[in-house]
Amino acid sequence: MSYVPKHSPKTCGRTAGSLVDISGLPGKATPVPSAAVLGVQAVDLNGDSAQLLHFDKGLQKWIAATFSGRTIAIDGQHVKPVTSEAVANYDARLGGQLDFVLGPKSDYDLSGQEITAALATKGYALVKLIVAEEDAAAMLDVAKRLDDDQQFSRLAIEFERGYLGDDGNAKTLHIGLDAPDTPDYIKQSPLKTMDNNFGQMCSMLSKYSEEHLGFEVYSRTEMLLRMPLADHEEDKFPPADIDDGDAEGFMHLMYRRKLTVLQFVGPSDGALKLLPLKEGDEELELRAEPHTMLLMLNSRWEYSYTPSGESLALQTFMLTEPAIYCLEDEIQGNIEHLTGQSTGPPAPPGEQVTIEAMYCRYGMQADGRFQFWQGAAKASTDGLTEIPVSRWDHGPYFDPESSFGGSYTRHGCFGIEGVDLFDCKFFEISPMEAKGMDPCQRQVMEVSYMALLEGGYDKRSLQREAQHIGHFVGIDKDDWMCMSAAGMLDLGGAHGAAAAANAITSNRFSYSMNLKGASMTIDTACSSSLVCTHVSKLHLRFKDFEPMPASVVNGLNLMLYPGPFVGCCAAGMLSHEGRCFTFNSTADGYARGELCGALTFKLKQFNPQTGSICCLAGSQSNQDGRSASLTAPNGPAQEKCIKAVLRECKLTPTEVDCIECHGTGTALGDPIEVGSFKKVMSATPRKEPLVITSSKSNIAHAEGGAGLAGFFKCCLQVSNCEGAANVHLKVRNPHLDMEGFPCQILSESLALREDAAYAGVSSFGFGGTNAHAEAWGKNIMNSRGCMVSDPIKLFERKLAKAPPAEITMNGDDVRDWETTGLDPAGEIGDRYMIELDEDGVATWEKVDEELVDWGDDFFIQGTFNNWDAEAMERSDSLLGLWVAEIVLGSTGVEHFQIMADNDDEKVYCPERPNCASKVAQVQGPKTAPKEKSWVIRGAPGDKFKIEFFQQEKKRSILWMKI
Structure with missing residues (x-):
């Protein structure tokens, strides 16, 4: 086994990143191979200092970067740990203030700590950077190229002090090194490395800045290149012009700026003065030597920098988080101004009659206004079918050739399924009585109640306290009564008299709902239900003795047996094709339809936030008088009726956007109707055409209920600001005189011109009673409207x-x-x-926070106490702390709010509904809905302690399980 020493003789125990002094070199230092290729010459570096980068095993030498910016290869025996004298050598040249040396192999964590410590102590730090000579030269070349390309400019005079320091004067250029439009020669230059160094410095300091400097480094600005203006360049670089937007952005930038970072590239040095903002500090003079970096706290110092000659400096600001505001839910004033859109014609003047609820059972399987709008405006649906066998077998009556006096059509719009069904128990009607009740009465009961309920009145509350609400029903024929007279029904017994009486159709609902207002059934043939609308308005406006708070208007028609089909065909009134070809060249009569619809009206100002859908802007009714015949339409009388409504609404014809025509599809009626409103609507010039629609092409002619059905559609058109399409319109009726009249008969849906609109409907009884009504509304139904959004x-x-x-x-x-x-x-x-x-x-x-009444005593309210405020206990140990305890109920979930002084206008709540976060911002004191509450979840029976802390604008909430 061989022994390996801890350090080889060549490395001498040094590590990459160490700062060393160079001494004992017998000659000039050898540049590293890559530097030699670039033409870097060997120099005598004895007495210089360097940072060791790495040990080259091939050369058996250290690769080092000297403080002067040269990269050399040097034997380990010629380096030793840096001495204080070497640093002092630079210190003296820089003003004796050098804090740190930063090189390619520096420990960034240690560097961040040391630099932050210097900033916390002195308010600035001066750092020596190890930058290669070739990199410095390349940066200067790029700056010169940018200057030659006239990329530099001068800042506005008002901005120069903030960017360039006291008496600053330079040509500048902001460069986004990651921006796609930045030229490659800049991105591939050492400027990219320097920009990365700024980013690295930002990361280094952000770890310690909040703890030691009192702020968090959130981001930094793009790198700024600055070069001094030569004497002959003053005219070449005039100060920039600015506007309020520039000034506001600069102002916020200067307040977010916490640290100014300046890197001096050279080649010239300069004088640097630090000007104190803190009383007691003295002015400091430093040297701005090339390859040094100044970091300065803007709360402690301003600075003045004067280069001694040609010099390039790089600059960035380190910023705190931008100011972020959170809106409370209190918006006052005219919301229409928030859209930036044209608001369209104004609401009708004076006291308004608003539609607060709408419900319908119309053709196209429409159960409610939204389904009706989808079918009529979006799908352009035709709701007509053959007569269903659930009503009667039409085979024996079908007489297409009119050979035996039957019905030459077998189509109609049977809009109500299960017309025989009725919830008699809800209305407290015995099954025996309900069995003989006219289906019209059943439909009125159910449909009118849906409208009444949406309008804010329910059966239970009305039973407790009667309301002076009116009920008006428009109907022009009653099949049930005719069937009884023909012996088709047995209406004997105690309830027979009321089972098929038209008066009872309206009265029964008033009786059942305990309504004490006027209650009547009106029959003026096809105009019945629109006349009801007008009469309802008159009753609402007449307040001398016992005013009505609301009224319900219902218009309906049911087709229960074949008699009317046979009778209308005998008179040649019905279409042979079984459709209403309104305005089409094939118009040959109308098609019959059934429906039931109801509206709730109130005398109040239009406000979608309180449930208003639109307004009944005006309505009138009149009679043809002695015209061509009893049943012939009378154009002048129709004109007179429309003009009267315009006068009531104080409208010019130009302000009307849409006309919903009676439009039955008869060869005589359609041209007369168009001629009458053409004369009225042509009185003032129009820029946009008048939109012409008719619902009868979708749901046929509902006779006594047709007028209200047309007005129902007008309400939807103005609340959507959209005109619905007519169907079956292919070739316009040649008898329609529209020459010189800017109008458009719609064959597809069309958005109206503005954010509010007027739409009118006319309805004419074949006995000569005419009615016209105008609806006004704002777009509250779709994203184009100003009222639909929060x-x-x-x-x-x-x-x-x-x-x-x-x-x-x-x-x-x-x-x-x-x-x-x-x-x-x-x-x-x-x-x-x-x-x-x-x-x-x-x-x-x-x-002014002093004017805010934060509250003196605090209460807790929530689901655990049925939102009854309970007093909280004041803490004896901590000022501003209030405590309460709650026990979770059977669901294991409880919601709560804090209330000051038991005042519901001084509620403290979270910023979002059903908030389970303890760190969410506490809002208040203000009025707040119960949905804006904190929520606690746990097991049923768990007990929680709730702590609410409040000292003026400092507020917090905390809860913990006991």
């Missing part, structure tokens, strides 16, 4: 797009500048009031 998110989006804050630059010291934006000196917990004006300009104003 106001907090809208505010954040608008704030992000706000123009830069207004900066008042009082001199060149950024600490004297003023801003209307976020205070760059703000601290965690500071609160601001942010005002966004109509133009999107944001103004930040710090809230």
